Amino acid sequence: MGDERLDLPQGTLDLLILRTLSPGPLHGWAISERIQQVSREILHVPQGSLYPALHRLERGGWISPEWGISDNNRKAKYYALTRKGEKRLAAETRSWRKLTGAVGLILDMK
Amino acid sequence: MLTDLRYRLRALFRRKDVERELDDELRFHIERQRETYIARGMSAEQAARQVRLDFGVTDAVKDECRDAWGVRAVDEFARNVRYAGRSLAKRPSFAIVCVLTLGLGIGANSAVFSALNAIVLRPLPFPDAHQLVRIDQYEPGAARASTFAAPARVEDWHRMASAFRGVTGYFLDDLTETSGEFPERVSRAWVAPRFFDVLGVAPATGRAFTAEEERFGGPQAAIVSERFWIRRFGAVDDGRRRTLRIGTQFVPIVGVMPASFTFPDAGVDVWSPSAPDAPYAQNRQATWFVTIGRLRSAVTAEAGEADLNRVQAALGQQYPATDARLAVRVAPLKALTVGAATRSLWMLFAAVSLLLMVACTNIAALLLARNAERRREISIRYSLGASRARVLGQLLTEAMMLACLGSAVGVAVAIGGLHVLKTSASGLPRVDEIRLDAALVAYSLTCAAGAALVFGLLPALRTTGSTIQQGMRQRHTETPVTTRLQWSLVTIQVALSVTLLFGAGLLIRSFDRLTRVSLGFDPSRVLTFRITGNWGETVDFAALTRRLNATLDGLRHVPGVADAATSLATPGVPFDFDSEVRIQELPPEGNRRIVASARVVSSGYFSTLHVPLVAGTGCADDPPSPGAVVNRSFARLYLTGATGLGYHLQELLPDRRPAMSATIVGVVEDAREQGLSEPPRPTIYWCNSAPVPSPVFLVRAQADPATALADTIRRRVHEIDAGRAVYDVRPLAERLDDTIAENRLRTVLLTAFALIAVSLAGIGLYGTLSYIVTTRRREIGLRMALGALRRETVLLFVWQGVSVTTAGCIAGVWLSAAAGRGLAGMLYGVSWIDPLTLAGVMAFVIGVGIVASVWPAVRAARVDPIQVLRED
Numbered sequence: 001m002g003d004e005r006l007d008l009p010q011g012t013l014d015l016l017i018l019r020t021l022s023p024g025p026l027h028g029w030a031i032s033e034r035i036q037q038v039s040r041e042i043l044h045v046p047q048g049s050l051y052p053a054l055h056r057l058e059r060g061g062w063i064s065p066e067w068g069i070s071d072n073n074r075k076a077k078y079y080a081l082t083r084k085g086e087k088r089l090a091a092e093t094r095s096w097r098k099l100t101g102a103v104g105l106i107l108d109m110k
Numbered sequence: 111m112l113t114d115l116r117y118r119l120r121a122l123f124r125r126k127d128v129e130r131e132l133d134d135e136l137r138f139h140i141e142r143q144r145e146t147y148i149a150r151g152m153s154a155e156q157a158a159r160q161v162r163l164d165f166g167v168t169d170a171v172k173d174e175c176r177d178a179w180g181v182r183a184v185d186e187f188a189r190n191v192r193y194a195g196r197s198l199a200k201r202p203s204f205a206i207v208c209v210l211t212l213g214l215g216i217g218a219n220s221a222v223f224s225a226l227n228a229i230v231l232r233p234l235p236f237p238d239a240h241q242l243v244r245i246d247q248y249e250p251g252a253a254r255a256s257t258f259a260a261p262a263r264v265e266d267w268h269r270m271a272s273a274f275r276g277v278t279g280y281f282l283d284d285l286t287e288t289s290g291e292f293p294e295r296v297s298r299a300w301v302a303p304r305f306f307d308v309l310g311v312a313p314a315t316g317r318a319f320t321a322e323e324e325r326f327g328g329p330q331a332a333i334v335s336e337r338f339w340i341r342r343f344g345a346v347d348d349g350r351r352r353t354l355r356i357g358t359q360f361v362p363i364v365g366v367m368p369a370s371f372t373f374p375d376a377g378v379d380v381w382s383p384s385a386p387d388a389p390y391a392q393n394r395q396a397t398w399f400v401t402i403g404r405l406r407s408a409v410t411a412e413a414g415e416a417d418l419n420r421v422q423a424a425l426g427q428q429y430p431a432t433d434a435r436l437a438v439r440v441a442p443l444k445a446l447t448v449g450a451a452t453r454s455l456w457m458l459f460a461a462v463s464l465l466l467m468v469a470c471t472n473i474a475a476l477l478l479a480r481n482a483e484r485r486r487e488i489s490i491r492y493s494l495g496a497s498r499a500r501v502l503g504q505l506l507t508e509a510m511m512l513a514c515l516g517s518a519v520g521v522a523v524a525i526g527g528l529h530v531l532k533t534s535a536s537g538l539p540r541v542d543e544i545r546l547d548a549a550l551v552a553y554s555l556t557c558a559a560g561a562a563l564v565f566g567l568l569p570a571l572r573t574t575g576s577t578i579q580q581g582m583r584q585r586h587t588e589t590p591v592t593t594r595l596q597w598s599l600v601t602i603q604v605a606l607s608v609t610l611l612f613g614a615g616l617l618i619r620s621f622d623r624l625t626r627v628s629l630g631f632d633p634s635r636v637l638t639f640r641i642t643g644n645w646g647e648t649v650d651f652a653a654l655t656r657r658l659n660a661t662l663d664g665l666r667h668v669p670g671v672a673d674a675a676t677s678l679a680t681p682g683v684p685f686d687f688d689s690e691v692r693i694q695e696l697p698p699e700g701n702r703r704i705v706a707s708a709r710v711v712s713s714g715y716f717s718t719l720h721v722p723l724v725a726g727t728g729c730a731d732d733p734p735s736p737g738a739v740v741n742r743s744f745a746r747l748y749l750t751g752a753t754g755l756g757y758h759l760q761e762l763l764p765d766r767r768p769a770m771s772a773t774i775v776g777v778v779e780d781a782r783e784q785g786l787s788e789p790p791r792p793t794i795y796w797c798n799s800a801p802v803p804s805p806v807f808l809v810r811a812q813a814d815p816a817t818a819l820a821d822t823i824r825r826r827v828h829e830i831d832a833g834r835a836v837y838d839v840r841p842l843a844e845r846l847d848d849t850i851a852e853n854r855l856r857t858v859l860l861t862a863f864a865l866i867a868v869s870l871a872g873i874g875l876y877g878t879l880s881y882i883v884t885t886r887r888r889e890i891g892l893r894m895a896l897g898a899l900r901r902e903t904v905l906l907f908v909w910q911g912v913s914v915t916t917a918g919c920i921a922g923v924w925l926s927a928a929a930g931r932g933l934a935g936m937l938y939g940v941s942w943i944d945p946l947t948l949a950g951v952m953a954f955v956i957g958v959g960i961v962a963s964v965w966p967a968v969r970a971a972r973v974d975p976i977q978v979l980r981e982d
Contacts, residue, residue, distance in 0.1 A: 028135060029142040048166040048174070051136065055178035061113035070138070072145070077135045 008043060013053050014062075015096060016043070018081060018089040021063060025080040027070060028054060054079060062088055114180070121179040132175055136168060186500075190507035197508060204480060205512065208473050211870060212516025212561060215469030217523020218863060219462040220554040224528055226455045227553075228544040234444050235370055235543065237310040238404075242443040243411050245277065245401040245418065247436045256439065258397040261386045263433070264302050266425055267401070273409045273417035276308040279399025280374055281384075284642040284804060285356050295642045295835040296338070297377045300384040300398075306333075308404045309373060313365030319383045323364075326385035333365040338379035354380065374400070376542065390649075394432040402443060415440035451538050454856045457932065461610055461863045466557065467564075468606045468867045472874045473512070474565035475599040479881040481505065481573035488573060501574050509566025510559075517558035521551055535855050537848055568595075596878045597914055603871040604918020605925055608955055610864035612926035615947040616933055616940055617857040623939035624850060630781030630790065631681055632720040635672075636808055636842040637816040638680060641827055642835045643803025655800040657831070659731065662712060662799065664830045665809060668822055672812045673718040676805040678710035681719055682846045684785045685709070689770070689794055693748065694758040704748050706740070706792040709783060712799030716778055718810045725753040726776030729797030737797040738772035742780050744792035753777055759794065770796055785849050787938045808842065816841050856936070868955060871918070872962040879911055879966040890970050891978030900971040907970050911963025912956060919952045926951075 008016070020026065020034050031054075032045040057063045062085035070076040081089070121128050140161050147157035165171065176182065198205040233239035245267070248256040259267075259279060268277035279302040284295050303324040312318060313333055323331040332354050334342075343352055354361045367381070384398075385391065391398075405414045418438040426434035481488075491501055525546055532541055572595060641661065647654045658676060665674040679685035689708035692698070715721075716728040716739070724745075729737055738759055745754055754774045761770040775797070780790035799805070811819050817839075824836045883890070890903060930942035940947070 027138065029139045047139070047164050048171045051132075051139075051171055052174035052178045055175045059114055059117045059178060059180060070142075072142075074138060074141070075134065076138050077131065 008045070012096075013045065013049065014057060015089070015092045016045075017050075017053060017057060017079075018062065018085055019093070021079055021081045022086070022089060025066065025068075025078040027068075027076040027078050029076075031079070057085070061085075118180050121176075121181045122184060128179070132172060136171065140165065186503070187507070190504050191511065193504055194508040194511045198511065201480070204476065205515075207873075208476060208512045209515045209519055211469045211472055211873075212512065212558070213519025213523055214866060215462075215466040216517050216520030216554050216557045216561070217527060218866075219459075219466045219557055220520055220524035220550055221527030221531065222455070222458050222462045223553050224524065224546075224550050225531055225538075225541075225544055226459050227549060229538060229540045230448055230452050230455055232543070234447065236373075238407070239444065240442070241275070241405045241407065241409075242309070243403050243405060243414060243440045244443050244446050245403050246439045246441075247401075247422075248439060249435050250437050259399045259401045260394045260396040260432075261302065261384065261388075261391040261398055262394055263425070264399050264401055265386045267403075267418060267421060267438075268304065270421040270424065271403075271414075271418050273406060273414045275404045275406050276304045277401060277403040278302045278304045278308045279401040280305060281398050281400060281645075282374060282378070283645050285380065285644070295837045296379050297375075298380040298382055299374055299378045301381050302384055302386060302399060305381070308402060310404070311367070311371050311373075314368040316363070316365030318365060324383045324385060326388040326391075328385070330359065330361045331364045331383065332361045333367060333381040334363055335367050335371070335379045336369040339363075339366045372542075394429055403440070411440050411442055448539050451852065453935065454852055457613075457936070458856060458859055458863075460932070461613065461860050464606050464610055465863045465867050466561065468603050468610075468870050470561045470565045471599050471603050471606075472870045473561075474568055475596050475603075475874050475878055477509065477565060477569040478572065478596055478599070479877065481569050482881075482885075485573065498574050502570050505570035505573065506562070506566050509562045509570070513558035513562035513566075514555075516561070517554045520554045520558070524550060524554060535851070537851050593882060596881070600871070600874050600878050600914050601918040601921060603867075603874045604915050604955060604959070605921035607864065607867040607871040608919050608922025608951055609925040609929045610860070610867045611951045611955065612922070612948055613929045613933055614857070614861040614864035615951050616930060616937055616942065616944060617853075617860055619940045619944065619947055620937040621850075621853060621857045624786050624853065627782065627786050629682060629786070629846075630721065630779055633682065633842040633846050635811045635814055635816045636718065637811060637819055637823070637839065638842050638845060639807050639809075639820075639823070639836050639839040640804045641807065641831075642837065645803060647803045651800065654803060655798075658712075658800040658805070661827065661830055662714070662807075664826055665807070665823065666714070668819070668826050670812050670819055670822065672810040673714050674807065674809045675714040675718045676712040676799050676807055677715060678801045678805055679783075680806050680845055681709075681781070681783055681808070681842070682785060683849055684788070685783075689796075690762045691759045691794065692762055693754075694760060695754075696749075696757070706744055706748075706794045707784060708794050708796060710796045710798050710801040710805075711739075712805075713797070715795070715808070716776075718808050719781070721781050722779045724777040724779060726755045726774070728776055728778075729795070730775070733775075733797060736770070736772040737775040739776040739778055739795040739797065740774055741778050741790065741793040741795075743790055744794065745777050747792050772796060786846070853936075868958055871955075872958045875911055875915065875959060876962040876966060879907060879963055880969070882910075883907065883966045883970040886970075887973055887978055890973045891975040894973065895975035895979065903971040903973075904964075904967045907967035908960060908963045911959050911967070915956050915959030919955055922952075922955075923948065 016035055017031060020031050020038075026034065028050060032047065032050055035043055035045050054063070058065055058079070062082060063079045064082050066078050066080060067075060068078045143161045143164065144154075144157045147160055148154060152160065176185070234242065236242060245259070246256040247259050247263070258281070261279075264277060264279045268274070271277060280299045283298050283300055285298050303319075303321075306312060306318045314336065316333070318333070319331055320329075322328040334354070339352075352363045354363060361382070372378075403414070405411070409417075415438060418440060422433065422436055422438050426436070488501055492498075528544055528546065532544055535541060643654075647657075662674050662676060665671060679687070687708045688705055690703055690705045693704065711729060713729045713731045716723060724742055726739070728739060740749075740754065745752070749757070754777065757774045759770075759772050759774060778795075780793075782788060782790055783793060784791065809816070809819065809823065820836075820839050823839075827834060827836050894900075894903065926948060927943060930944075934942040
């Protein structure tokens with residue numbers, strides 16, 4: 001915690017959610033936990049924008065919801081990546097890499 | 111795409127489920143997070159607090175999720191509707207006044223639009239009806255307007271004119287059906303070949319005529335109307351072939367026309383083929399057929415006319431004696447069917463549109479006042495963060511809601527109005543085609559939407575335009591801008607009302623003049639009717655004359671009958687028939703032509719109608735030689751003062767049927783034979799009791815009412831000739847009344863619309879003034895405290911009302927001039943810029959203005975200064 005935390009750059013939340021779901025379905029809380037964990041506590045998903053983002057992605061058909069039983073035996077809404085979502089993930093990953101690579105080149109110039 | 115739509119629809123229609131799922135989802139998250147914190151060692155309380163901090167306001171998150179569902183606009187609309195409903199319900203009297211005003215405006219407008227749509231705008235009920243035309247032959251330069259066409263010529267036109275898909279014709283005749291107590295008349299149309307093809311309508315059951323049936327000597331055949339079929343044989347088509355019994359003949363029925371087919375008119379029950387190759391149909395001077403044609407697609411009526419005139423010129427070379435002098439006129443069938451009603455309907459539509467504008471303006475003023483009262487509420491909404499668009503949306507939703515309610519009331523008003531119109535204007539063409547249909551509802555909704563924009567947008571923009579501070583500051587002071595706008599709206603209402611009232615005034619004065627006109631004959635106690643006859647009888651005119659004279663003689667001896675006569679046309683009803691004559695005793699003067707309106711009458715005509723004789727006698731019963739009577743105008747204009755008794759008149763048309771030449775036996779006073787609004791023209795009354803098989807019978811009763819004689823007359827006619835039916839029995843006065851029915855109807859309607867408009871303007875003035883008195887209570891109280899007199903206060907406000915009314919009147923004068931010019935063609939005996947009417951209207955409207963101002967003014971004067979000053 002503390003100074004290490006960063007705000008998410010604009011427009012990257014969707015990408016992070018899609019990537020997090022690519023190994024398998026997760027519910028909302030697990031998604032935010034996983035992002036935090038994997039980014040070594042640097043990235044914190046603002047809770048208030050996680051759910052609107054999930055609903056937007058669901059409406060767009062990139063992820064599909066399914067009600068299941070969580071590990072602590074409660075009903076939870078799981079989201080799974082759809083085929084359409086996979087395509088979008090691939091495309092956005094490519095362009096993100098391109099962008100960060102290019103930004104890196106600029107920053108590294110002599 | 112599809113996922114998106116399904117998602118949104120679910121969010122809209124399974125809202126409860128979706129909301130519950132959202133709750134569940136968020137609750138799960140919160141629980142899970144809390145457990146995590148507790149597992150990390152926080153106390154239950156700390157954990158709950160931390161979760162709330164992480165998560166923010168749950169409602170805000172939910173709102174953002176709802177945004178993500180993409181149904182926000184619908185939600186907001188629903189909220190606006192609920193809000194508008196609540197706010198209208200809070201002031202029901204305001205809502206009711208608005209809805210009724212609007213309902214009246216929209217209803218009147220929709221009713222007149224429906225009539226206009228059914229009668230003028232919609233095509234005739236035939237496929238591609240715009241291609242249908244009426245074809246008239248006429249002789250250029252001759253007195254007679256046009257004549258019917260010979261069968262042979264109709265066939266020639268059809269064969270030779272390339273601009274037409276088909277040319278055909280018809281004429282009407284009676285046949286007598288004899289199974290009842292009294293013989294019943296059935297109206298039959300004799301039709302030329304191709305009749306149903308040209309109109310494009312086939313029988314609903316059975317078939318049209320075959321080529322054999324349309325040929326002379328071919329098999330007999332008839333087609334009947336559905337109404338007739340049901341009346342005679344019941345509704346069920348049992349597959350049996352039926353026959354008509356006409357005289358001694360049995361005619362097989364080959365088809366039944368659908369109920370919607372009412373051509374040539376709704377009274378026709380039987381259609382029979384008229385063979386063009388019959389020997390008696392070969393005379394090219396015969397005048398049988400009303401001719402109609404169907405143009406090829408993309409050919410105009412003008413091009414059709416040019417083509418037919420080329421054909422007619424060729425026929426003129428071929429048959430110089432009969433065809434050389436004829437020319438042809440072609441006009442759309444619809445224009446001829448609808449004719450004169452068009453102008454009245456457009457005029458009424460303009461009037462109801464003005465009325466709707468008055469209604470809208472009225473409601474705009476009411477809304478403006480109401481919104482001004484709500485300014486503080488609106489300011490508070492602003493300060494709580496509502497955007498202007500949002501507040502605007504709310505105000506407009508309210509207007510829209512009023513409009514929808516108004517349009518519902520309007521449809522009800524329109525249905526009632528149309529019912530009245532259909533019963534009171536049964537003489538209008540196509541009136542039975544007026545229906546309550548989707549077009550009516552769609553139109554009234556369109557009206558409502560348009561009206562809502564007009565009366566909603568202006569007040570809403572005005573109200574939301576001011577800043578928060580202005581609104582908060584405003585308590586007892588009123589903003590002069592709003593007042594000025596309100597006064598302008600009142601002025602507009604007054605101006606429009608003056609316009610409508612001026613138009614109504616002109617029509618009333620014109621109608622009044624018309625009904626006071628001296629006819630020159632006396633229609634009271636005169637009964638008119640016809641007796642079935644048959645065109646076949648015209649092969650022997652002498653026998654026809656004997657028959658009709660015998661009937662007349664029998665009628666004159668019926669007790670209670672003072673006198674009886676026949677006439678080709680009903681007196682006082684326009685009849686398009688002129689004669690051009692030569693007077694043998696007078697030398698021709700250069701190019702001077704003697705043209706007169708012509709009537710054909712029997713003996714007893716002038717005594718039956720009480721037309722005074724000036725010289726000589728009326729028509730004789732059994733004259734040694736043909737006689738004629740002329741009127742005073744004819745004598746004055748053409749006989750140069752001499753009575754002309756004994757002069758010989760010779761008609762100048764080559765194709766006269768019984769050649770009309772006659773000796774002048776009498777001169778009578780002028781009578782308005784051509785209708786109330788037509789001053790008498792020089793007229794020749796040809797003496798002939800039997801110009802057609804069923805002329806109009808005129809019987810003068812000795813006592814009122816003349817209709818009491820009807821049954822006696824039927825019985826007497828049955829005694830004289832058992833095979834004939836009496837039909838179309840009506841008092842002459844009623845027929846004359848029919849000729850001004852349309853005039854009366856439009857006068858009554860326009861007057862009603864104008865009075866409604868004036869009432870609305872009065873209400874508008876009253877409302878605005880009341881509002882101003884309320885907002886200026888403090889000021890009035892101060893004035894009174896400083897010594898102003900009550901009388902002065904009353905005068906102050908009445909003066910304000912009167913000056914606004916006067917301004918409206920002055921604006922209305924300009925509009926009135928335009929309206930009057932539009933009415934010019936409908937007026938009789940009144941100028942379209944009649945100053946007397948205008949002055950009367952302005953006096954009336956200013957009177958209404960004073961009445962509407964007095965009550966608010968008196969209320970202002972009753973303001974108690976002490977109480978007002980204490981209020982602060």
